[in-house]
Amino acid sequence: MATVHIPDENRTLYQPDVMKQYLATIGIDYEKWKPAHAVAANAAAEDILAAYAPEIDRLKASEGYVTADVIDVKAQTPGLSEMLAKFSREHTHDDDEVRFIIEGRGLFHINPTNGPVCAIEVEAGDLIRVPSGTLHWFNLCEDRRIRAIRLFKDPAGWSPNYSASGVDESYQPICFGPSYIAPQTVFAQ
Ligand SMILES: [Fe+2]
Numbered sequence: 001m002a003t004v005h006i007p008d009e010n011r012t013l014y015q016p017d018v019m020k021q022y023l024a025t026i027g028i029d030y031e032k033w034k035p036a037h038a039v040a041a042n043a044a045a046e047d048i049l050a051a052y053a054p055e056i057d058r059l060k061a062s063e064g065y066v067t068a069d070v071i072d073v074k075a076q077t078p079g080l081s082e083m084l085a086k087f088s089r090e091h092t093h094d095d096d097e098v099r100f101i102i103e104g105r106g107l108f109h110i111n112p113t114n115g116p117v118c119a120i121e122v123e124a125g126d127l128i129r130v131p132s133g134t135l136h137w138f139n140l141c142e143d144r145r146i147r148a149i150r151l152f153k154d155p156a157g158w159s160p161n162y163s164a165s166g167v168d169e170s171y172q173p174i175c176f177g178p179s180y181i182a183p184q185t186v187f188a189q
Pocket of ligand 1: 087136
């Protein structure tokens, strides 16, 4: 399950409904797709896309996405650091950034127009939609592993437009990790 951390308010949201509701207020769509479809650890991209075809087709129909692919990176991926450096500075895209996480984890920082910066840690089973024009940046977690389905309205629209604000430098890309136990006290807003 994803977590949402709001550093400026020293607040973390763990409860799915609370998190989803908060993200909606800043324009970010979040869904948990379950049950997960059976996909082998080394499944080919075509097999992953076939397994999740019902969910992909639903989003294409409702949101206008026309293509889907699978991104698969791990710590050993050649050029990974250079690739990550492109997206770890604040930027927008002309297309939505849509990711459904199959394996691994990642950290999206969102800098909304109507609230403080928040960090969304996503993991397997999480779908996140960052609308076009939203200021954000992305980091992998310590294990530098992510495999995710991406959806596009126009693949050409998914290049970064940098803000050069430097806001990203004020936030540490810290992941809690899958073994993190949420304090019970934070379940109440
Ligand atoms: Fe991005």
